[in-house]
Amino acid sequence: MITCKNDRLLELLWFVGYCIEFPAQLAVRIGGGAEWNRRVMYRAIREGYVKLFRKKHHRHVIRSLSLTEKGFDYVAQHDPEAWAMIHSRISNSDPVYHAWIEKILRLHAIAIGTVMANAAGAEILQSRKPSLMSPAKRAKNSITPDPQCAYYYVPHELRTAIEEYSPESVSKSSRTIGIIVKGRQCYFLYYTGISRIYGCFVNSSREIVSYIDESMGILPQDEAEKYLNLLKKALSGKLGKNLIDIIFSTEQVADSDEHRLLMALRDSELKDGEIREEFYQKVIESLDLGDSNYLILLAHDTYDVPHKNKNDEMDADASDAVFAYVVCCVCPVKERKAELGFFPGDNEFHSCAGQIVAAPELGFLFPAFDDRAANIYNALFYSRKADEIHQEVIDSVFHTTAPMSAAEQKEAFQNALSEALGDACNMELVQSIHDRLRDQIEQHKESHAPEPLELSVSDAAAILRDNGVEEEKILAFRDSCATQFGDGATLNPANLIDSGRFEVKTADATISVDPEHSYLVETRIIDGRKYLLIPADEDIEVNGFGVRVKGE
Known part of the structure; x- marks a missing residue:
């Protein structure tokens, strides 16, 4: 790329020109000593080789470097090949106007990827790396991949290749700043947006032992990834089970201490220590994790919402809104058993x-x-265990009542059925309800609908009616549901049944059957005794040992 490494000014001008817009704070990381690079940047600005653009954007100040005519001339004089690369790059790119902050930020992200790839020894120049396109669309003089060399591709190159191989696909890359390919290995470079992590370590006596206030940029990569993985885990799971919607009333949003605190955390970007301390104390005073120590983590991030064009299609390179948010997680800290380790x-x-x-x-x-x-x-709100949603924390932090947990919904639904139907709640009816709800769950999965699946009490009553349940008992079931869930409640079928298994229990035995074959289990009364029957037409095994039926 740059052959004259002893000319740090030329190297800086190459990066600024090639990236079109270059974040000023990144100039110290190009190569060599940070202090020396800073001096080179100030010289370039002072002598007019680059121009510095400043603008406030969402409580941040954007500082961007771009090449001037004088800078172009310097590059052309000292390295004509580098000048040709920069000229080709700018000619093939859309013009950049400083009013387009989102475009500048996108170029800054790509600049970060370019500097990272260069530090990793990856080839970044279009003319010196293999094409990602299909053989039919490659140039005749395209580069043959060398499995020993690393190549860096920007998001635009990646998206173009994906859409060429699969035109119907929508490649989402708003967080990708590039990909490094070496042989059969691919390394994705992501922009996390989280620049700082905050938190505190709390012992079993509810005392804060230490605080965390770390810049993600200076943490070792493995440590930074572990922090991010913990925060990511707090946004995982199924909606309605591990993930629960907490709803504030209009009065709370208008004027309440709990909502004001959450808004202050977000609006301050967690930079206000007093606000963080107030939040820590709210969690510590309410949370019950027994005798366990635990870690509270907080992070602030912003997400550029992709723009939708007039055809209702996503434009990954454009954004008309920014979503700013706070994410929090509470992690138990456990003692590790003493073991032998090599030092x-x-x-x-x-x-x-x-x-x-x-x-x-x-x-x-x-x-x-x-x-x-x-x-x-x-x-x-996230809870690792669907049946333990830590209502004590919800009461303290949000001052609102959370929806029923998945386990509570299942128990309430079963109680409504058994109380209203009585003797009519037999094996065949429960099998039918399970099969109908399971079919709904499978169809919803196949449809890939973004909205969660819902079941109204009327829908459940219709299933009972289809199975010949008397109208009087159906009415009793509806009344019981209104008492358990409230009027007009909608339920999630995935919370009412376990669609992945069908299990029958007695006091002394448990029978598990694939849900698709639940019809095989029957109930019979023979000589006054109740039996569960399963056809045994094929081979039978007992603890892995093949057996035969007596009298066969």
């Missing part, structure tokens, strides 16, 4: 123990992201 410095084995951070027990995202915009009337 390279001593070349010996010693006993080592310590404390490790487990997967999050609970967490939340505020505000919620609905209809491609921030919804300050909602928060998304």
Whole structure:
């Protein structure tokens, strides 16, 4: 790329020109010493080789470098080949206007990927790397891939190749800043947006032992990834089970301490220590994790919502809104058993123990992201266990009642059936309900509908009616549901049944059957005794040992 490494000014001008818009704070990371690079940047600005653009954007100041005519002349004089690369790059790119902040930020992200790829020894120039396109669309003089060389591709090259191989696909790359390919290995470079991590370590006596206030940029990569994975885990799971919608009333949003605190966390980008401390204390005073130590983590991030054009298609390179949010997770900290470990410095084995951070027990995202915009009337709450949603934390932090957990919904639905139907709640009816709800769940999965599946009480009553249940008992079932869930409630079928299994239990035995073959299980009364019957037309095994039926 740059052959004259002893000319740091030329190297800086090459990067600024090739990237079109270059973040000023990245100039110190190009190569060599940071302080020397800073001096080179100030010289380039002072002597007019680059121009510095400043603009406030969402409580940040954007500082961007771009090449001037004088800078072009310097590059042309000292390295004509580099000048030709820059000229070709700019000629093949759309013009950049400083009013288009989102375009500048996108170019900044690609500049970060370019500097990272260059530091990793990857080839970044279009003319010196293999094409990602299909053989039919490659140039005749295209480069043959060398499995020993690394190649860097920007998001535009990646998207173009994906859409060429699969025209119907929509390649989403708003967080991708590039990909490095070496042989059969691919390394995706992602822009996380999270620049700082905050938190505190709390012992079993509810005392804060230490605080966390770390820049993600200076953390070792493996540590930064572990922090991000913990936060990511707090946004995982199924909606309605592990993920619960917390809904604020209009009065709370208008004037309440709990909503004001959450908004202050978001609006301050977690930079206000007093606000963070107030939040920590709210969690500590309410959370019940028994005798476990735990870690509270907080992070702030922004997401550029992709623009939708007039054809209702996503434009990954454009954005007309920014979603700013706070994500929190609470992770138990567990004692690790003392084990022998090898210490390279001593070349010996010693006993080592310590404390490790487990997967999050609970967490939340505020505000919620609905209809491609921030919804300050909602928060998304995470609970690792669907039947333990930590209502004590919801009461303290959100001051609202959470919806029934999945386990509570299932129990309430079963109670409504058994109380209203009585003797009519037999094996065949339960099988039919299970099969109907399971079919709905499977059809919803296949449809890939973004909205969660819903079942109204009227829908459930229709299933009972189709199975010949008397209208009087159906009416009793509807009344019981109104008592259990409230008038007009809608339920998630996935919370009412376990669609992945069909299990029948007695006091002394348990029978598990594939849900698709639940019809094989029958109930009979023979000589006054109740039996569960399963056809045994094919081979039978007992603990892996083939057996035959007596009298066969």
